Amino acid sequence: MDIIIRVNMSSLEVTMEKLPEGYRNLSGRGLTSRVVVDEVNPGADPLGPRNKLVLACGLLADSGVSSSGRLSVGAKSPLTGGIKESNAGGIAAYKMARLGIRAIIVEGMSQNGHQHVLVLDKNGGSLRPxxxxxxxxxxxxxxxxxxxxGKKVGAVIIGPAGxxxxxxxxxxxxxxxGHPGRYCGRGGLGAVMGSKGLLAVILDDTGASPVGPVRRDQFLSRAKQIARWIKETPQTAEVFPKYGTASMLDTTDAIGGLPTRNFSTGTFEGAEKINGYALHNTIVARGGQGTPTHSCMPGCHIKCSNVFPGRDGNAVVSPLEYETIGMVGANCGIDDLDVIARINYLCNDYGVDTIEVGCALAVAMEAGLMPFGDSGAALAAVEEMAKDTFLGKIIASGVVTAGRVLGVQRVPAVKGQGMPAYDPRAVKGTGVTYATSPMGADHTAGNTVRLNIRHSQREGQVRASRDAQLxxxxxxxxGLCVMLVTALKDRGLLAELVSSRFGRNVTLEVLLDMARETLDIERAFNRGAGLTAAHDRLPEFFYHETNPVSGTVFDINREDLEQ
Ligand code: SF4
Incomplete structure (x- = not known):
């Protein structure tokens, strides 16, 4: 796994490079951000030829370790104006690793609007019309x-929105x-891929001969240890496989952290119709192609994914997750899983981020374009995206644009990116992450909601966020799935896995240094792109409008955030 594929969309050349020595421990976000920092001018137009799109797998992606095959995608973001990494499950990273590919760097821009697909197999790569x-x-x-x-290939795809x-x-x-629903959804990276004229990357690992772990016995014993921890931990053994990420909804609803009607309150009267139990029971009752537990990648023992069926038992969408249920559901006042699933499907098909669409729809509701809770109007607005109507363009341009066009002041976004389903007044550590992460308002950059702390109190949140971000x-x-964190009793095991996989001695401190350095270079890139400490703020209404459930505002001031 020491190959970099470089794809020049201007000259239509595909070349293979050996991974530079300085990159040998890098993978996933560490590698995408390193390449962006090393090769992209922070002042570059995100949708111009000087930006680069980087796809990377994790160091353990083809190893059989549970939940180790996330695909990372990075670039300068057209949404935030800063560096972005977004990752997802699926089979693409697994296929990349089996083909020996650590990263794919897409640069330049195709001429005259021509569009291409990149095909990678054991013989190399080529661009095809x-x-x-x-x-x-x-x-x-x-x-x-x-x-x-063939149905077994890995397929990385953008929709019409990209x-x-x-x-x-x-x-x-x-x-x-075969469900193409594992989205690297955040930051508008699909637009970067579309700007290059690349519609899909096809990964065919037929006949590939991946290299196994160097210290095989040690590696297998550590991989089995992870599997045992998953079985011993109630969250990963019972809760996630049964209720998926939607199991979070009752927690956020109880503490006032569930964004409801454009963040006007933190608890939703329809929560019981859309929570993890409702989702599980609906899927089980309908049967057919539906399943409440499903693995998004080979070898995952947690299986938090699902397939949501319609009343006829046919699959509507996979997966249906907490963030979509929270932002398209509660945040829009919609308590109907069928409507949420249909909107999820339409967003997936058009190729847009459901968090951003949920935020934009709620802002449109606040503007009076449709009432909160009007499922039919919400569905119609989402359908307009694919029709490319004026309203469709506004929704697909995200919550900040929607707020500006529709004259709404209460716009939940940081650095241009819509907020996920955790109200920062009730889950303040996550609010600190929204404000300070190089990724903009992104819970995946450091969510504190699972920590055993008082989430609405002011003290300790900066520290909690900093630790979570690291x-x-x-x-x-x-390239590991965050759902694994609850089962990971000793992070030192990760270093042992990397060491035995590659036959070198990598300590946990080395891995943590790599993570720290990744955060540091991302922040430095953002400074170069013009994002300063002044951008590390939440929208003003969170500082003076009390969340009626938690009884709190976001009261962590700028000095604290700069610690
Ligand atoms: S825990 Fe869920 S999201 Fe993570 S790898 Fe497994 S199925 Fe995918």
Whole structure:
């Protein structure tokens, strides 16, 4: 796994490079951010030829260790204006690793609007004309790819939103069942891929001969230890497989952290209709293609993913997750899982981030375009995205644009990016992360909600966020799923896995230094891009508008945030 594939979309050349010595411990977010920092001018236009899109797998992606195959995608973000990394499960990273590829760097820009697909297999890579996929929805694109290349390939795909360079566009890849719903959703990275004229990356690992762990016995014993911890931990053994990430909803609802009706309160009267129990019971009762537990990548023992079926038992979308339920559901006053699932499907097919769409819809509701809770109007507005109408363009341009066009002051965003489903007045540590993370308002950059602390009190939140940001950066830098964190009794085991996999001695301190350095270089890049401490703030209404459930405002001041 020591190859970098470099794809020049201007000259249409695909070349193979040996991983530089200085990158040898880097993977996942550590590698995407390193390449962006080393090769992209912070002043570059995110949608211009000088930006680069980097895809990277983790060091353990093809190793069989549970939950180790996240795909990281990085670039300068057209949404935040800073560096961005977004990661997802799926099979693409696993296939990359089996082909010996640590990273794919896409640079330049295709000429005359021509579109291409990148095909990678054991013999190397090539760009092929992709015009036949142009403006197809993600599900049709995936089907065409399966028809042509076989159903077992990994497929990294953008939807029409990415082709239109809309700044909420994500990049998805497929799971082992063929659902193309594992989104690197945040930061508009799909628009970067679309701007280059690249519609899909196809990874065919047929005949690949991956290299196994150097110290095999030691490696296997550590991998088994992880599997045992997953089995011994109630969250990973019972809660996540049964209720998925939606198990979070009762927690946030109870502490006033569930954004409801555009963050006007933190608890939702319809929560019981959309929480983890409701989701599980609906899926089980309908049967058919639905399943409440599903693995998004090969070898995951937690299986927190699901397939949500319609009343006829046919799959509607996979997965249906907490963030979408929170932002499209409670935050829009919608208590109907079928509507939320349908909106999720439409967003996936068009290729946009459901968090950003949920935020933008709620702002449109606050503007009076439709009442909160009006499922039909919300669905119609989402359908307008694919039709590329004026309203559709506004929603697909994200919450900041929606707020400006519609004249709404209460816009929940940091550094241009819409807020996920944790109210920062009730979950203040996560609020600190929204404000200070190089990634903008992004819970995946350091969520504190699972910590055993009083989330609405002021004290200790900066420290909690800082530790969470480092801990998550460590997982991201190794391509590991954050759902594993609750089961990980000793992080030293991660160093032992890397050491035995590659036959060198890597300590936990080395891995943590790598995570720290990743955060440092991301912040330095953002400073170069013009994002300063003045951007490390939440929108003003969170400082003076009390969350009626937690009874608190966000009261962590600038001096504290700069600690
Ligand atoms: S825990 Fe869930 S999100 Fe993580 S790898 Fe497993 S199925 Fe995917």
């Amino acid at each position: 992709g015009g036949d996929l142009s403006m197809l929805g993600v599900y049709d694109k995936a089907q065409r790819i399966y028809d042509q290349y 082709e239109r360079r809309q700044v909420t566009a994500g990049i998805t890849n497929n799971d082992p069942s 801990g998550i950066a460590l997982m991201d830098c190794l």
